[in-house]
Amino acid sequence: MAELRLRPARESDVAPLLALINGYAERRMLLQRSEESLRARLPDFLVAEEGGELLGCGALSELGPGLGEVRSLAVRVDRTGRGVGRALVARLVAWAGEREFAQVLALTRRVSFFQALGFELTDRRLFEDKLRTDCQACPLNVCCDETALVMPAPRPAAGSARARANAAGPGVAWASQAGLRAAQARG
Numbered sequence: 001m002a003e004l005r006l007r008p009a010r011e012s013d014v015a016p017l018l019a020l021i022n023g024y025a026e027r028r029m030l031l032q033r034s035e036e037s038l039r040a041r042l043p044d045f046l047v048a049e050e051g052g053e054l055l056g057c058g059a060l061s062e063l064g065p066g067l068g069e070v071r072s073l074a075v076r077v078d079r080t081g082r083g084v085g086r087a088l089v090a091r092l093v094a095w096a097g098e099r100e101f102a103q104v105l106a107l108t109r110r111v112s113f114f115q116a117l118g119f120e121l122t123d124r125r126l127f128e129d130k131l132r133t134d135c136q137a138c139p140l141n142v143c144c145d146e147t148a149l150v151m152p153a154p155r156p157a158a159g160s161a162r163a164r165a166n167a168a169g170p171g172v173a174w175a176s177q178a179g180l181r182a183a184q185a186r187g
C-alpha cells in the first residue's frame with residue numbers, strides 16, 4: 001500500500017484543493033475559498049497524498065504576530081477516519097513551532113478531534129478583532145456554532161532544524177522559511 005506523504009501545496013494542486021474545500025463549503029462545513037484567495041495563500045497549505053492522489057489539506061495562516069490559525073482542514077470523504085486529518089494537524093502544529101508562533105487557533109465543530117491533538121478550549125472573544133474579516137465573509141456569522149481552541153506553545157518536530165537550534169541554545173543560525181519548505185518538499 002502506498003505511503004501517506006505530507007508536502008507543501010504547489011500550483012498543480014489548486015484545482016483539486018478548490019474542489020475539496022468548496023465541496024465541504026457547500027455543506028457549510030468549511031469557509032468557501034475563491035481561486036484567487038487560494039492562490040494567494042498557497043504557501044500556507046500542506047497537502048496529504050498517497051500514491052500521487054490528493055487525500056486532504058490544511059493551512060496554517062498567520063492571524064497576527066505570533067498567532068497561527070489552522071484553516072481549510074479537509075480530508076476526502078472516502079478517506080476519513082484513517083488518521084489523515086490528525087497527521088495534517090500534527091504537521092501544521094510542528095510547522096507553527098518552526099515559524100515560532102506562540103499559539104495556534106482552531107475554530108471548529110470537531111472539538112474532541114482537536115482536543116485529542118493537544119488543543120485546549122478558549123474564549124473566541126479573545127480573538128474577535130483578528131477574526132473579523134473572515135467572520136464577515138462567513139454565511140454563519142450571526143449564528144456561528146464553532147468552538148475556539150488553542151494549542152499553546154506549539155513545538156517544532158523533533159529533529160527539525162528549529163528543534164536542533166533550540167536544543168543547542170541561542171546564537172545558532174536558523175534555516176530560512178524558504179529552506180524549510182524546500183526540505184519539506186524533498187520529503
Ligand SMILES: CC(C)(COP(=O)(O)OP(=O)(O)OC[C@H]1O[C@@H](n2cnc3c(N)ncnc32)[C@H](O)[C@@H]1OP(=O)(O)O)[C@@H](O)C(=O)NCCC(=O)NCCS
Binds near residue numbers: 073082110116
Ligand atoms: C475533520 C476532518 C478533517 C478529520 O479528518 P480525518 O482524516 O477523518 O481525521 P482522523 O482520521 O485523523 O480522525 C478522525 C476520527 O477518526 C479516528 N481515527 C483516526 N484514525 C483511525 C483509524 N485508523 N481507525 C479508526 N478511527 C480512526 C480518530 O480518533 C478521530 O476520532 P474523533 O472523530 O472522535 O475525533 C474530516 O472529517 C473532514 O474533512 N471534515 C469536513 C471538513 C471539516 O469539518 N474540517 C474541519 C474544520 S476545522
